Amino acid sequence: xxxxxxxxxxxxxxxxxxxxxxxxxxxxxxxxxxxxxxxxxxxxxxxxxxxxxxxxxxxxxxxxxxxxxxxxxxxxxxxxxxxxxxxxxxxxxxxxxxxxxxxxxxxxxxxxxxxxxxxxxxxxxxxxxxxxxxxxxxxxxxxxxxxxxxxxxxxxxxxxxxxxxxxxxxxxxxxxxxxxxxxxxxxxxxxxxxxxxxxxxxxxxxxxxxxxxxxxxxxxxxxxxxxxxxxxxxxxxxxxxxxxxxxxxxxxxxxxxxxxxxxxxxxxxxxxxxxxxxxxxxxxxxxxxxxxxxxxxxxxxxxxxxxxxxxxxxxxxxxxxxxxxxxxxxxxxxxxx
Amino acid sequence: xxxxxxxxxxxxxxxxxxxxxxxxxxxxxxxxxxxxxxxxxxxxxxxxxxxxxxxxxxxxxxxxxxxxxxxxxxxxxxxxxxxxxxxxxxxxxxxxxxxxxxxxxxxxxxxxxxxxxxxxxxxxxxxxxxxxxxxxxxxxxxxxxxxxxxxxxxxxxxxxxxxxxxxxxxxxxxxxxxxxxxxxxxxxxxxxxxxxxxxxxxxxxxxxxxxxxxxxxxxxxxxxxxxxxxxxxxxxxxxxxxxxxxxxxxxxxxxxxxxxxxxxxxxxxxxxxxxxxxxxxxxxxxxxxxxxxxxxxxxxxxxxxxxxxxxxxxxxxxxxxxxx
Numbered sequence: 001x002x003x004x005x006x007x008x009x010x011x012x013x014x015x016x017x018x019x020x021x022x023x024x025x026x027x028x029x030x031x032x033x034x035x036x037x038x039x040x041x042x043x044x045x046x047x048x049x050x051x052x053x054x055x056x057x058x059x060x061x062x063x064x065x066x067x068x069x070x071x072x073x074x075x076x077x078x079x080x081x082x083x084x085x086x087x088x089x090x091x092x093x094x095x096x097x098x099x100x101x102x103x104x105x106x107x108x109x110x111x112x113x114x115x116x117x118x119x120x121x122x123x124x125x126x127x128x129x130x131x132x133x134x135x136x137x138x139x140x141x142x143x144x145x146x147x148x149x150x151x152x153x154x155x156x157x158x159x160x161x162x163x164x165x166x167x168x169x170x171x172x173x174x175x176x177x178x179x180x181x182x183x184x185x186x187x188x189x190x191x192x193x194x195x196x197x198x199x200x201x202x203x204x205x206x207x208x209x210x211x212x213x214x215x216x217x218x219x220x221x222x223x224x225x226x227x228x229x230x231x232x233x234x235x236x237x238x239x240x241x242x243x244x245x246x247x248x249x250x251x252x253x254x255x256x257x258x259x260x261x262x263x264x265x266x267x268x269x270x271x272x273x274x275x276x277x278x279x280x281x282x283x284x285x286x287x288x289x290x291x292x293x294x295x296x297x298x299x300x301x302x303x304x305x306x307x308x309x310x311x312x313x314x315x316x317x318x319x320x321x322x323x324x325x326x327x328x329x330x331x332x333x334x335x336x337x
Numbered sequence: 338x339x340x341x342x343x344x345x346x347x348x349x350x351x352x353x354x355x356x357x358x359x360x361x362x363x364x365x366x367x368x369x370x371x372x373x374x375x376x377x378x379x380x381x382x383x384x385x386x387x388x389x390x391x392x393x394x395x396x397x398x399x400x401x402x403x404x405x406x407x408x409x410x411x412x413x414x415x416x417x418x419x420x421x422x423x424x425x426x427x428x429x430x431x432x433x434x435x436x437x438x439x440x441x442x443x444x445x446x447x448x449x450x451x452x453x454x455x456x457x458x459x460x461x462x463x464x465x466x467x468x469x470x471x472x473x474x475x476x477x478x479x480x481x482x483x484x485x486x487x488x489x490x491x492x493x494x495x496x497x498x499x500x501x502x503x504x505x506x507x508x509x510x511x512x513x514x515x516x517x518x519x520x521x522x523x524x525x526x527x528x529x530x531x532x533x534x535x536x537x538x539x540x541x542x543x544x545x546x547x548x549x550x551x552x553x554x555x556x557x558x559x560x561x562x563x564x565x566x567x568x569x570x571x572x573x574x575x576x577x578x579x580x581x582x583x584x585x586x587x588x589x590x591x592x593x594x595x596x597x598x599x600x601x602x603x604x605x606x607x608x609x610x611x612x613x614x615x616x617x618x619x620x621x622x623x624x625x626x627x628x629x630x631x632x633x634x635x636x637x638x639x640x641x642x643x644x645x646x647x648x649x650x651x652x653x654x655x656x657x658x659x660x661x
Contacts, residue, residue: 069582119642120595126586127642131635137628238628247400247458260452292473295466303445303459310449 020283048278049166057218065262066121073132075242078226083236107219111212136238156232194262344592369497376503388557396597401460403580409562414572439555530597
């Protein structure tokens with residue numbers, strides 16, 4: 001059942017890996033160096049962390065029929081807050097807590113605008129998307145705020161049990177949220193809100209609180225992504241941190257087969273979508289194309305994957321197979337008589 | 338009273354109030370110079386917003402337009418640099434190209450039943466990538482015809498200059514109003530945005546309408562690219578990043594529902610002018626640093642949407658009270 005749900009994503013990922021291996025034969029090589037795993041695949045797991053983390057929160061938001069355009073700027077804000085706290089000598093734990101609090105606050109703001117004020121999610125989160133970079137620049141005072149703190153840098157470049165910490169972060173976040181959603185009724189309630197908010201409210205679901213919680217979750221995921229990016233470059237870049245990553249995150253969710261109309265979601269599939277996007281990015285880099293071609297190749301690959309996954313193609317394929325079977329049976333019927 | 342037009346009236350009223358507040362603070366705001374510049378500076382945004390309005394009315398969204406504008410600029414600049422073609426010929430080629438691009442996206446959206454958000458997102462990557470492939474550097478445009486176009490203006494009373502591209506924007510909005518509100522195609526677009534099943538029952542040719550809507554948006558993005566290249570006198574592949582979101586914001590401020598089916602083309606003009614007014618106010622103020630500019634634009638956007646919502650609710654409850 002689960003395998004069938006994520007089969008298209010797995011096939012797409014396998015085909016991509018095959019394609020990349022053809023142009024860059026060493027893609028699947030993994031070696032152990034200083035107790036840490038090294039290789040392009042590990043690199044995909046590490047570099048895919050920001051989009052994968054964003055995709056977890058975005059999946060929940062999209063499941064409620066919403067969209068969160070502000071996650072990229074939330075990353076920038078949280079990164080700036082963390083870097084500012086570290087540079088000011090607050091220490092590691094307060095810096096992390098502050099960054100997460102900033103992410104939760106951003107999510108709360110979005111959630112209130114959507115659930116209480118009733119602004120369309122696209123517009124509500126567009127407001128923070130416009131303002132956010134300004135806020136992040138305000139915190140860093142327009143500079144790239146650098147710091148040197150080994151404990152904080154660990155979140156970007158550290159290793160645990162051979163795997164990079166960013167990879168652990170998104171794996172654990174994804175698994176944790178997926179378990180929370182599926183082992184409790186939360187997932188079902190979110191889906192109900194996405195299908196029909198009024199009806200679910202009449203059925204006793206506290207849709208307002210649920211919606212706000214979903215945007216807060218998205219903000220927290222963005223905060224984690226912001227921490228990873230900031231720790232990785234040991235500095236907060238208010239202008240470029242998370243720039244346009246909201247689009248990649250939405251793309252990951254959709255490649256994962258989740259409908260933008262909400263009502264049904266799979267975090268696992270969205271994470272696979274994020275891996276597909278990162279494999280495309282890393283593969284293009286490894287294949288050594290001139291960088292001007294990257295976007296065009298990425299667009300073409302994404303289009304091919306989406307076309308192959310499109311519900312209409314699947315429906316036509318099913319109709320074609322049914323008709324094949326029908327004609328085969330008719331043939332068998334005729335040969336019997 | 339037509340309740341569907343309420344958001345439009347709300348938008349117009351708020352715009353006038355906002356303008357009055359700006360005028361009280363800076364009396365020069367009402368001069369024809371400022372008004373002329375308001376039209377010139379926002380010409381490219383206005384044109385692309387006309388296409389976006391139609392797309393949003395049909396229940397879709399077009400994220401590719403910012404990239405298409407950048408591509409158009411680079412395409413024109415490179416063609417004028419490397420060939421001896423007349424700009425008008427290049428314009429025609431470009432418009433054919435961007436219209437076909439839009440139509441192709443519309444075809445994919447309809448035939449594959451894929452969300453417009455994602456198809457046009459891929460289109461956004463594609464157009465931006467194509468612009469990079471043409472040139473990564475900014476390419477200047479030096480053609481006598483361009484200089485003539487840049488220098489063409491009508492001197493309004495009070496020394497304000499109504500430039501060619503500003504007039505072009507107003508004409509485009511006028512054409513958009515006719516298309517959206519007076520033609521059969523426009524009616525089909527509204528019907529499609531109102532609900533696919535109902536549209537089908539009404540006999541709207543869904544596929545054809547979808548393809549035409551995105552082709553129109555592509556054409557407008559190309560035209561906007563031409564205007565932008567006249568405005569800046571160059572083509573640059575990194576230009577107009579995020580313009581699609583500004584255009585969407587302008588359409589929404591103009592009172593068009595993002596879910597489709599309800600809204601007015603004239604509202605979009607007001608939306609574009611509102612965005613321009615905010616920018617002009619910030620320039621007049623002069624004390625805001627670049628990051629404060631972004632924050633203030635966000636806050637004003639929020640205030641505008643909240644006011645619109647409040648005004649709407651107020652008039653609707655009064656209307657409901659009058660009936661009962």
